Amino acid sequence: MSVRTEHTRTQILSAALEMFSTRGYLGTSIRDIADVAGISSGNLYHQFPDKEQIFQTLLEEFWAKQLLPTNPLNTALAAGAFPDDIEALGRAARETVTLYKPYIALIYVDVVEFDGRHIRRFYSEMASRFQEFLDSRPDLVARLRPDVSPLSTIMVATRFLLYYYSVELVFRVPNHFGKSDDEALVDIAKLFSRAILKD
Secondary structure, X not given: OOHHHHHHHHHHHHHHHHHHHHHOOOOOOHHHHHHHHOOOHHHHHHHOOOHHHHHHHHHHHHHHHHHOOOOHHHHHHHOOHHXXXXXXXXXXXXXXXXXXXXXXXXXXXXXXXXXXXXXXXXXXOHHHHHHHHHHXXXXXXXXXXXXXXXXXXXXXXXXXXXXXXXXXXXXXXXOOOOOOHXXXXXXXXXXXXXXXXXX
């Protein structure tokens, strides 16, 4: 792929991300994307066969970013935030949502407008990815109470924290626990820690 072609493709995806995440899929036309990208519709069709392929490509980009070791949540997990420092895990979840807010909005667009068709594969593979992580870190598993499932525990903790910050940042509902973000995180961390860690 030439540099010029790659640049055009990047412009299209950037424009589409902005449009889809704020106006939805059906509320965005190919013409809208082309206009924001500063190219002709013909040039856009040269890169992508249709609008849905653009949407799918953006979601695939997001999935790839979620697997990077530099993703804040992955960095926190690798550093041992789970299970001993749920507050650090929460701060990493907040940073992750902040970094990828437009992409996260696409998940909700997919649920509403496509009945979740594009995101099923990602979520269906989630448990196996977490299990691989746990298998590589028996030291972390050893910190958990014997009567809790390590896999269920890490999935509930990370998914809950990501959802909490999605409400705060993507849905723009601040303090939805009736207290500041930092106060809520302290409470959440205490609840999780008391429920999952050995005495």
